[in-house]
Amino acid sequence: MxxxxxxxxxxxxxxxxxxxxxxxxxxxxxxxxxxxxxxxxxxxxxxxxxxxxxxxxxxxxxxxxxxxxxxxxxxxxxxxxxxxxxxxxxxxxxxxxxxxxxxxxxxxxxxxxxxxxxxxxxxxxxxxxxxxxxxxxxxxxxxxxxxxxxxxxxxxxxxxxxxxxxxxxxxxxxxxxxxxxxxxxxxxxxxxxxxxxxxxxxxxxxxxxxxxxxxxxxxxxxxxxxxxxxFDRPYAGAGLPLHVGHAYDFIRWAERYGYDLAYADARDLHAGRVDPARYRGLVFPGHDEYWSVPMRQAAERARDGGTSLVFLSANTLYWQIRLGPSPSGVPDRLLTCRKRRGPGRPALWRELDRAEQQLLGIQYAGRVPEPSPMVVRNADHWLWEATGAGEGDEIPGLVAGEADRYFPRTALPEHRRRILLAHSPYRDGEGVVRHQETSLYRAPSGALVFASGTFAWSPALDRPGHVDARVQRATANLLDRICKRD
CATH class of the missing domain: 2.60.40.1930 (Macroglobulin (MG2) domain)
Known part of the structure; x- marks a missing residue:
């Protein structure tokens, strides 16, 4: 070449x-x-x-x-x-x-x-x-x-x-x-x-x-x-994962404000090394598209046991995957997802009658070619308290990358209360108007489950050029309530 x-x-x-x-x-x-x-x-x-x-x-x-x-x-x-x-x-x-x-x-x-x-x-x-x-x-x-x-x-x-x-x-x-x-x-x-x-x-x-x-x-x-x-190979290019910045944005912000954080990887969740009872909330800070069955089971057990879940991106829990050992027998070093190819069942959670909305409250809707404003909904809710955001206000550029929304024909998780906190129009790659939504529900256990429904939430916490004080305050409102078990 x-x-x-x-x-x-x-x-x-x-x-x-x-x-x-x-x-x-x-x-x-x-x-x-x-x-x-x-x-x-x-x-x-x-x-x-x-x-x-x-x-x-x-x-x-x-x-x-x-x-x-x-x-x-x-x-x-x-x-x-x-x-x-x-x-x-x-x-x-x-x-x-x-x-x-x-x-x-x-x-x-x-x-x-x-x-x-x-x-x-x-x-x-x-x-x-x-x-x-x-x-x-x-x-x-x-x-x-x-x-x-x-x-x-x-x-x-x-x-x-x-x-x-x-x-x-x-x-x-x-x-x-x-x-x-x-x-x-x-x-x-x-x-x-x-x-x-x-x-x-x-x-x-x-x-x-x-x-x-x-x-x-x-x-x-x-x-x-x-x-x-x-997993036994470097990352391409400069050696950092493509979406790693979302997690780092959240970490910088959360540590600045003194939140008591523990750390683990998705493979720790898969392998059973995470005991949700030790935490008041599990935070998924970035693009988290690929989940194994044990990962989902662990998250559902956490929610059902009273541990809150916070999903700060979009397109979460989309593909079902398997983790297997390396040729030398080291566990969880090979990641397999056949998607729609080859024999066996389909790999989309929603096609396996386990739609992601049944955990998140919303689910993946599609890509967002150009950043669009997030339109605030139910502004009198405590999540928007002290943010200065009013009903119908637009937060510029907060719907970006990929977006989730509520699917009316898809089952919802069991809940005591449920609310949509944003309803934001954007145009897809064909110019068709779509909508992004942000979701929060309280499970029967008392756990809160929040899903931002956009890639842009974590960057708005601490990314140069993207910081938005309303998103920072709303995230603090959410985490403070989780940490106080309110």
């Missing part, structure tokens, strides 16, 4: 950006001059600028999936203080590299804090990824570094920033969790992150549940994509 054909992939082109206008967000450990404002007047990630990616003025350069200057993944993706996280990293050409570990949080507005730095490590070129039926796996990569997590580290969302001696950089996210009680448990959607991962985004071998390549380097659609993807 010629240089011109692969160049569009060298910086990790976001194949799915059309469905997520917010993307990964700015990288807080590169604040200040390393960020810039795009054509929309909003801050965008440093690595999206080609001049910066080339490393001008001594800036670090972004590793890519064509040359693999430095790329890696961790196993497991979440560990407890006192445990360990294993890093599997490839470096080409072989040279020394270091790992800076950051914890996402408010930190006085910095957005993250550096927690530790590895010693200088020796990098090697790992074997090429293995592929079978479009499943790409690097489970055969050698161990590069083992991070022993000190007992005093705080639970949270962490990012390892990998940097080679000659200045190339990549990222690996991981989670530090424990089972201590807290007011709120934040569940990072690592299952959905992996479903969208197109690694290696090289125009040849990479595949996600949405895309793959043909022999001429053309991007193929869902009908020819992978049905199984592996």
């Amino acid at each position: 010629g240089a011109e054909r692969v160049r569009r992939w060298e910086s990790g082109a976001l194949a799915h950006a059309v469905s997520d206008p917010f993307g990964q967000g700015p990288l807080p450990w590169l604040r200040g001059s390393e960020q810039y404002f795009g054509d929309t007047g909003q801050v965008v990630p440093w690595y999206a600028d080609e001049a910066m990616a080339r490393g001008g003025s001594g800036r670090p350069r972004t590793a890519d999936d064509v040359h693999h200057q430095i790329k890696g993944f961790v196993s497991p993706g979440a560990a407890e203080p006192g445990g360990a996280v294993d890093f599997h990293i490839t470096v080409d050409p072989p040279q020394q590299f270091s790992v800076d570990v950051y914890r996402i949080g408010h930190y006085g507005g910095d957005g993250a804090a550096k927690i530790t730095t590895s010693p200088r490590l020796s990098g090697i070129v790992q074997p090429p990824p293995l592929t079978a039926d479009r499943t790409v796996s690097c489970h055969h990569w050698w161990l590069s570094w083992r991070l022993q997590i000190p007992s005093y580290w705080s639970v949270g969302a962490y990012v390892a920033v990998l940097t080679t001696l000659d200045g190339y950089r990549s990222h690996i996210p991981f989670t530090v969790r424990d089972d201590h009680p807290a007011d709120l448990l934040l569940l990072l959607p690592d299952v959905t992150w992996q479903a969208y991962n197109l690694y290696p985004e090289d125009g040849r071998t990479g595949a996600s549940l949405y895309h793959a390549w043909d022999g001429d380097g053309r991007l193929l659609g869902e009908a020819e994509a992978a049905t199984t993807v592996s």
Whole structure:
């Protein structure tokens, strides 16, 4: 393949950006001059600028999936203080590299804090990824570094920033969790992150549940994509999941205001490592589209046991998936979703007579090509208290990416009370007027279940250029009520 054909992939082109206008967000450990404002007047990630990616003025350069200057993944993706996280990293050409570990949080507005730095490590070129039926796996990569997590580290969302001696950089996210009680448990959607991962985004071998390549380097659609993807591989491009910014937006805001947070991954929910009784609420902060049967059962048990559920995005609980072991037997390292292909039952929850509305109160309606205002409904409800929002007021740009709504012909969950808090018109890709809705209901157990019904809710909490004080106050009203068990 010629240089011109692969160049569009060298910086990790976001194949799915059309469905997520917010993307990964700015990288807080590169604040200040390393960020810039795009054509929309909003801050965008440093690595999206080609001049910066080339490393001008001594800036670090972004590793890519064509040359693999430095790329890696961790196993497991979440560990407890006192445990360990294993890093599997490839470096080409072989040279020394270091790992800076950051914890996402408010930190006085910095957005993250550096927690530790590895010693200088020796990098090697790992074997090429293995592929079978479009499943790409690097489970055969050698161990590069083992991070022993000190007992005093705080639970949270962490990012390892990998940097080679000659200045190339990549990222690996991981989670530090424990089972201590807290007011709120934040569940990072690592299952959905992996479903969208197109690694290696090289125009040849990479595949996600949405895309793959043909022999001429053309991007193929869902009908020819992978049905199984592996957690044993880096994330495409700069090494961060496409939708990771939604979670980080919520974390920065919630830690700024002192909410008592615990952390876990979706695979922890799947594996039974989450005891909902330890928390007053479970928070799902970002795009959380892919759910296994055990994940849904755990969420329903939480709600029925009195633990509230907070869904801050849209298109949640859409596809049913299975998690299986890696070739070496490590559990939950392979994600399978056949969608509408091959033998067996359909994979949409709503086609399995388990529509997502029966848990969320609303469900996925479609994509939103251009951001539209959220129109406030039932403004006298306590969620909108002290926000300044009146009936019919519009919150600009808050319906974006994808949207949910109430489906009248679909069963609702059992509830004591139920209310829709927004009813917002927007135009779909064909120009047809659709509506987004935001839902809240109280289950018979007393648990509250909130669903924002839009991708734009979490970014409105703490994303530069997107912050809205009304959304911040409404979210605080909700979480305060949950934490006080009101």
